[in-house]
Amino acid sequence: MTDLQRAMADVAARVEKTLDRLLPKPVDTEARLFEAMRYATLGGGKRLRPLLVLASARLFNVADDCALRVAAAVECVHCYSLVHDDLPAMDDDQLRRGRPTTHIQFDEATAILAGDALLTLAFEILSNPATHEDPLVRCALVSGLAKAAGGQGMVGGQMMDMMAGRGSFDIGAVTRLQRLKTGELFAFACQSGAILGRADGARRQALAAYAHDLGLAFQIADDLLDIEGREEEVGKKTGKDAAAGKATFVSILGPERARAQANLLAEQASRHLDIFEDRAETLRQVARFVVDRRV
Amino acid sequence: MTDLQRAMADVAARVEKTLDRLLPKPVDTEARLFEAMRYATLGGGKRLRPLLVLASARLFNVADDCALRVAAAVECVHCYSLVHDDLPAMDDDQLRRGRPTTHIQFDEATAILAGDALLTLAFEILSNPATHEDPLVRCALVSGLAKAAGGQGMVGGQMMDMMAGRGSFDIGAVTRLQRLKTGELFAFACQSGAILGRADGARRQALAAYAHDLGLAFQIADDLLDIEGREEEVGKKTGKDAAAGKATFVSILGPERARAQANLLAEQASRHLDIFEDRAETLRQVARFVVDRRV
Numbered sequence: 001m002t003d004l005q006r007a008m009a010d011v012a013a014r015v016e017k018t019l020d021r022l023l024p025k026p027v028d029t030e031a032r033l034f035e036a037m038r039y040a041t042l043g044g045g046k047r048l049r050p051l052l053v054l055a056s057a058r059l060f061n062v063a064d065d066c067a068l069r070v071a072a073a074v075e076c077v078h079c080y081s082l083v084h085d086d087l088p089a090m091d092d093d094q095l096r097r098g099r100p101t102t103h104i105q106f107d108e109a110t111a112i113l114a115g116d117a118l119l120t121l122a123f124e125i126l127s128n129p130a131t132h133e134d135p136l137v138r139c140a141l142v143s144g145l146a147k148a149a150g151g152q153g154m155v156g157g158q159m160m161d162m163m164a165g166r167g168s169f170d171i172g173a174v175t176r177l178q179r180l181k182t183g184e185l186f187a188f189a190c191q192s193g194a195i196l197g198r199a200d201g202a203r204r205q206a207l208a209a210y211a212h213d214l215g216l217a218f219q220i221a222d223d224l225l226d227i228e229g230r231e232e233e234v235g236k237k238t239g240k241d242a243a244a245g246k247a248t249f250v251s252i253l254g255p256e257r258a259r260a261q262a263n264l265l266a267e268q269a270s271r272h273l274d275i276f277e278d279r280a281e282t283l284r285q286v287a288r289f290v291v292d293r294r295v
Numbered sequence: 296m297t298d299l300q301r302a303m304a305d306v307a308a309r310v311e312k313t314l315d316r317l318l319p320k321p322v323d324t325e326a327r328l329f330e331a332m333r334y335a336t337l338g339g340g341k342r343l344r345p346l347l348v349l350a351s352a353r354l355f356n357v358a359d360d361c362a363l364r365v366a367a368a369v370e371c372v373h374c375y376s377l378v379h380d381d382l383p384a385m386d387d388d389q390l391r392r393g394r395p396t397t398h399i400q401f402d403e404a405t406a407i408l409a410g411d412a413l414l415t416l417a418f419e420i421l422s423n424p425a426t427h428e429d430p431l432v433r434c435a436l437v438s439g440l441a442k443a444a445g446g447q448g449m450v451g452g453q454m455m456d457m458m459a460g461r462g463s464f465d466i467g468a469v470t471r472l473q474r475l476k477t478g479e480l481f482a483f484a485c486q487s488g489a490i491l492g493r494a495d496g497a498r499r500q501a502l503a504a505y506a507h508d509l510g511l512a513f514q515i516a517d518d519l520l521d522i523e524g525r526e527e528e529v530g531k532k533t534g535k536d537a538a539a540g541k542a543t544f545v546s547i548l549g550p551e552r553a554r555a556q557a558n559l560l561a562e563q564a565s566r567h568l569d570i571f572e573d574r575a576e577t578l579r580q581v582a583r584f585v586v587d588r589r590v
Contacts, residue, residue, distance in 0.1 A: 024446055029468065030475075033446055033454040084411060089403035108384035109457050112407065116379060117446030119411065123418045124441035127434045135430035139422045142437050146419035151319055151328055151412030159328040162404050173324065180325075 004285040008051055015050040015075060016042060018068045022125055036106045036114035037121075041079040044097035046295070048218075048286070049074045052189040055282040056207055060197025069131045070141060070192045073122040077149050078185060080118035083111050085158060091240070098235035119149070132196060140195050148188035157181025161246075169247035175216065178249075183215030190214070190283075206275045210283065213269035218290040220262040223248040224255060225294070235295060262291045299580040303346055310345040310370060311337060313363045317420055331401045331409035332416075336374040339392035341590070343513075343581070344369045347484040350577040351502055355492025364426045365436060365487045368417040372444050373480060375413035378406050380453060386535070393530040414444070427491060435490050443483035452476025456541075464542035470511065473544075478510030485509070485578075501570045505578065508564035513585040515557040518545040520589070530590060557586045 001009075019041050026034040050071035057067035086093040086101040087108060093101050103111035125131060126141045147153055157180030164177060190211035194204040226241050227250055241248050250258045269287040273280040296304075314336050321329040345366035352362035381388040381396040382403060388396050398406035420426060421436045442448055452475030459472060485506035489499040522545055524533050536543050545553045564582040568575040 028451075029458060029472075030446070030451040030454040032458070033451060037446060080411075084407055087404075087407065089407060109382075110454070112379055112382065112384060113446075113450050113454050113457075115411075116375075116414065117450040119414055120441050120445035120450065123437055124445060127437040127441065129434075135434045138434050139424075139430045139437075142418055142422040142434075146415050146422065150415035150419060151325070151332060155408050155412040155415065156323075156325040156328060159325040159405070159408050162408075163324060163327070177324075 002285075004282065004289055007055075007282050007285075008047065011051045011054050011071070012045075012047040014064075014068055015047055015071050018072045019075065022069075022072055022121070032106065032110055033113055033117060036102055036110045037118055039105055040083045040102045040111075040114055041076060041118065044099065045075075045079070046293075047071075047075065048290070049078055049185065049189040051286065052186065052211075052283070053192050055280075055286070056190050056193025057196055058193070058282075059203070059276055059279055060193050060199050062193060062196040065130075066132055066196055067193065069125055069128070070196065071189075073125040073131075073141075073145065074185065074189050074192070076118045076122040076125070077145065077154075080115040080122075081149075081154060081158070083115040083118070087111060090158075090162065093237060095236050122149075134198075137195060137198065141192065144188050144191065144195060148184040153180055153184035154182075157184070164246045169252075171249075171252050174247055174249060174252060178216060178219040179212070182219055183212060186215040186218070187211035203275060206272050209272040210269045210287075213265045213272065214287055214290060217262045217265035217269060217287065220249045220258050220265070221291045221293060223250040224258060224262070226250075227255065229294065259291075266291045297580075299577065299584055302350075302577055302580075303342065306346045306349050306366070307340075307342040309359075309363055310342055310366050313367045314370065317364075317367055317416070327401065327405055328408055328412060331397055331405045332413055334400055335378045335397045335406075335409055336371060336413065339394065340370075340374070341588075342366075342370065343585070344373055344480065344484040346581065347481065347506075347578070348487050350575075350581070351485050351488025352491055353488070353577075354498070354571055354574055355488050355494050357488055357491040360425075361427055361491055362488065364420055364423070365491065366484075368420040368426075368436075368440065369480065369484050369487070371413045371417040371420070372440065372449075375410040375417075376444075376449055376453070378410040378413070382406060385453075385457065388532060390531050417444075429493075432490060432493065436487065439483050439486065439490060443479040448475055448479035449477075452479070459541045464547075466544075466547050469542055469544060469547060473511060473514040474507070477514055478507060481510040481513070482506040498570060501567050504567040505564045505582075508560045508567065509582055509585060512557045512560035512564060512582065515544045515553050515560070516586045516588060518543040519550060519553060519557070521545075522550065524589065554586075561586045 023038050024034045053071040053074055054067050083102045085091050087103055094104050123142055127138055132138050157177055160177040161181055187208055190207045191204055194207055226238050229238050266287040270284040273283055318333055319329045348366040348369055349362050378397045380386050382398055389399050418437055422433055427433050452472055455472040456476055482503055485502045486499055489502055521533050521536050561582040565579040568578055
């Protein structure tokens, strides 16, 4: 096991426990809703965003307990977006993390509501004093997550994605789409440690720059997995972008140039961390991981 | 025009302007998303929750500009819930406020995303310093709205509602359903003035008690409109609950007892406001209005 694998397994176990504690227990008539929320968030995923939150928080000596709550909130938002994106009216996916998607396992109405409740829970978690004693920090977290996740962030990116099959997107449009769809939430996760640690602008900027390149590298690797990965291994349906005629980094650049670009971005991402000297090793390993991963 | 009608028209005009300013302008590839967000929130509705926010804020001499931002956030949440509830997988409604519902006017994917973005925007608005200078107050607003709107509030109530056609709900279950589905957001709207004004427990409790009775009175009137109202007047499809075999206050109590109960609740709601003496006249008029309204 490499250092990164150990760190990922450790964060995954701890964020799982935190989510289990923060998610409502399935009781009462609406138990089905809470079951669906739990199904969508527990027991799966790489927990890459939680790892980014924890690694960034450690740069500023923030207590893990605070960082884990932020990590859980970010993961609630990430998982809600998967639940809604998988719906028949959106990407119509049946498989996610090797399991039936939430609307298949439950039903569409329950999946829509579970997504809504997960998104709302994220803000409840962040605004709670247990996340940070300073209400200004809590407000900055709420505001940062709302901007990253909303219409001018992740949801806007998903809207562009829904239209990517129709129009003729060039590399600039695809870059903007992916910055919104996945980049902004990555950027919030990476910067959340600096917010929790009330860090200065230069170090926060370095993390933002890292997140920007990391997000694009991650997305190009995702596009490559969609054409090169095997469904059993990736845990979701592959070959979808090409079938839908969607413009992606790979459809525009071709696989070789796309891979070269992803590698370049990963190296560039790491260089933004020079300011942290040898304290940012985990984040550097993550940059390598996102382009090398097979899932 | 009565005093209340004047107050409602005034608040409606001012919250409309505030929403127009806070909602993203339709630009870029994702313009369709912003158009749908605007379609779902602008130009319609009684703006009852915004009126409750404004009236409650005035009890504590809170500046209207702050209260209007909270009112806009509450209305974003209310409108998002209508967009999602109207979806084919949920209540499958084609008509709302006399216009095509959002997924009919646009499409299902856009409606889901517009709802998601409206919910997220509410928290962005509340966490912004323009809403209140004190970050503790902003955190209390975020936390209060998240609890009212989430899985243990409004979304939980909608989940119960989706199951109300299946099970045999008694009056206790219907009361709980409606407290969650509409009551919690009413309660937040009514208490938001006390939060903004950093008011003491007794006055906040009085508003909570008022909101509780008001919410139930409102819902019984809604059930009565569903069986007695004409579609052209109400602006949405009527007779739906009976057709779906849903347990409601009216199906359990019958129309006469239901109307008597609504009147009783409205009077009881007003009495909770005694602590404010003659400063709470608007809120008392609202209690009367919700049971007398024809829309």
